[in-house]
Amino acid sequence: MNALPRAAELGLIGCHVCGLVCRDAHAAAGAAEVVACPRCGVALHRRKPASYSRTWALLIAAFIMYIPANVVPIMRTASLNDIDDNTIISGVVELWKNGSPNLAIIVFTASIVVPMLKFLALGTLLVSSRRGSNWARQQRAGLYRLVELVGYWSMLDVFVVSLLTALVRFSVLSRVEPLPGVIYFGLTVVLTMLASMSFDPRLIWDGKDTDD
Amino acid sequence: MGTTSEALIVCEHCDTVHQRLALSRGEVARCARCGKVLQRHYRLSTNAMLALIVTALIVFVQANMWPIVMLGLSGQHSSSTLWGVIIAMWREDAGIVSVLVAATLFFLPLLKMLQLGWLLWFARQGRRAPGFVPMMVGLHYLNPWTMSEVFVLGALVAIVKAHTYFDVTPEPGIYAYAVLTVLITVFAGIDLRQLWRTPEVAA
Numbered sequence: 001m002n003a004l005p006r007a008a009e010l011g012l013i014g015c016h017v018c019g020l021v022c023r024d025a026h027a028a029a030g031a032a033e034v035v036a037c038p039r040c041g042v043a044l045h046r047r048k049p050a051s052y053s054r055t056w057a058l059l060i061a062a063f064i065m066y067i068p069a070n071v072v073p074i075m076r077t078a079s080l081n082d083i084d085d086n087t088i089i090s091g092v093v094e095l096w097k098n099g100s101p102n103l104a105i106i107v108f109t110a111s112i113v114v115p116m117l118k119f120l121a122l123g124t125l126l127v128s129s130r131r132g133s134n135w136a137r138q139q140r141a142g143l144y145r146l147v148e149l150v151g152y153w154s155m156l157d158v159f160v161v162s163l164l165t166a167l168v169r170f171s172v173l174s175r176v177e178p179l180p181g182v183i184y185f186g187l188t189v190v191l192t193m194l195a196s197m198s199f200d201p202r203l204i205w206d207g208k209d210t211d212d
Numbered sequence: 213m214g215t216t217s218e219a220l221i222v223c224e225h226c227d228t229v230h231q232r233l234a235l236s237r238g239e240v241a242r243c244a245r246c247g248k249v250l251q252r253h254y255r256l257s258t259n260a261m262l263a264l265i266v267t268a269l270i271v272f273v274q275a276n277m278w279p280i281v282m283l284g285l286s287g288q289h290s291s292s293t294l295w296g297v298i299i300a301m302w303r304e305d306a307g308i309v310s311v312l313v314a315a316t317l318f319f320l321p322l323l324k325m326l327q328l329g330w331l332l333w334f335a336r337q338g339r340r341a342p343g344f345v346p347m348m349v350g351l352h353y354l355n356p357w358t359m360s361e362v363f364v365l366g367a368l369v370a371i372v373k374a375h376t377y378f379d380v381t382p383e384p385g386i387y388a389y390a391v392l393t394v395l396i397t398v399f400a401g402i403d404l405r406q407l408w409r410t411p412e413v414a415a
């Protein structure tokens with residue numbers, strides 16, 4: 001491990017906002033107060049504060065929202081003699097049937113696979129890091145980077161419903177209305193993004209004896 | 213070493229300490245422990261970045277002024293701009309979604325581009341802009357919440373869905389959005405933390 005020293009071992013902190021490497025005055029003085037970064041002024045932390053509890057809380061809240069997001073319809077298409085309510089899944093199926101399997105796969109990935117990936121990945125990271133596990137650390141670090149990279153693409157369906165609502169307004173002939181499912185889904189995406197931001201990936205590499 | 217060091221980089225994802233390297237064209241430095249990108253060589257000068265931001269800002273204004281798509285159904289026509297979308301969602305009792313769309317597709321991208329333009333305008337003269345520190349901190353936090361590129365894909369999906377029932381005509385707004393996405397992608401590879409290294413004088 002000496003070849004790759006870690007900042008906490010050397011009494012250093014990298015500022016999470018501006019990247020400046022600072023001496024950990026907090027550790028040196030043994031003081032309890034939070035020290036501000038001399039360059040950007042934000043509070044320096046060796047690890048994101050209360051990372052486990054915040055991430056769990058946000059992830060659970062996101063999952064609670066995710067259930068109605070999938071069960072409750074997200075969009076209503078009303079025409080002269082027909083009312084058609086679509087959930088996320090039925091929207092994907094419809095897209096597939098109407099001859100756009102490629103786009104159906106993209107929407108399926110953004111709306112179903114990415115949120116599920118976030119729940120499973122962050123859940124796995126939280127549990128394994130809490131245990132101080134050294135199992136597949138490289139892969140877990142890669143998994144976190146993937147979650148960060150693709151997370152916001154889940155907003156796709158929210159934008160599709162919003163755009164169709166604004167466009168399809170032909171009075172009695174045809175109208176699209178948003179249904180509560182889309183609100184739950186939007187909240188799910190926001191909450192999972194906040195969850196992945198509050199997880200501290202440095203915890204993956206910390207041993208059992210590290211506090212959070 | 214004093215209380216801070218410019219010669220070191222700490223990996224944000226695993227806390228490993230590295231020496232800052234002088235990279236040559238096209239080179240990328242990755243963390244030896246976790247593989248995260250630590251440093252990237254910038255092909256763009258400050259002038260080029262400023263030109264890119266100004267272009268993006270002009271395209272952004274057009275993308276928001278021009279209608280995105282037009283639908284036709286038995287002689288009737290309907291089109292919408294981004295603000296039309298925001299207002300429609302508000303009126304349909306999806307206020308949370310309306311706010312989300314307005315924030316991620318209008319206010320935050322606009323704020324980001326204006327701040328970047330302002331910072332780069334001064335960086336060009338080797339100076340820190342007035343309000344440099346709060347703007348740089350603000351940019352760090354708003355960065356993950358701009359979603360114009362997702363909207364372009366969303367518009368594509370909406371067009372394909374609508375195509376089954378309506379006559380769909382793409383309007384100029386969609387092309388402006390497509391150009392904007394390309395500009396955003398070019399810009400996404402740039403680590404703006406390099407701006408922190410401009411000296412603090414004459415702020």
Ligand SMILES: [Zn+2]
Pocket residue numbers: 015016017018019020037038039040041042
């Ligand atoms: Zn800082």
Ligand SMILES: [Zn+2]
Pocket residue numbers: 223224225226227228243244245246247248
């Ligand atoms: Zn690393």
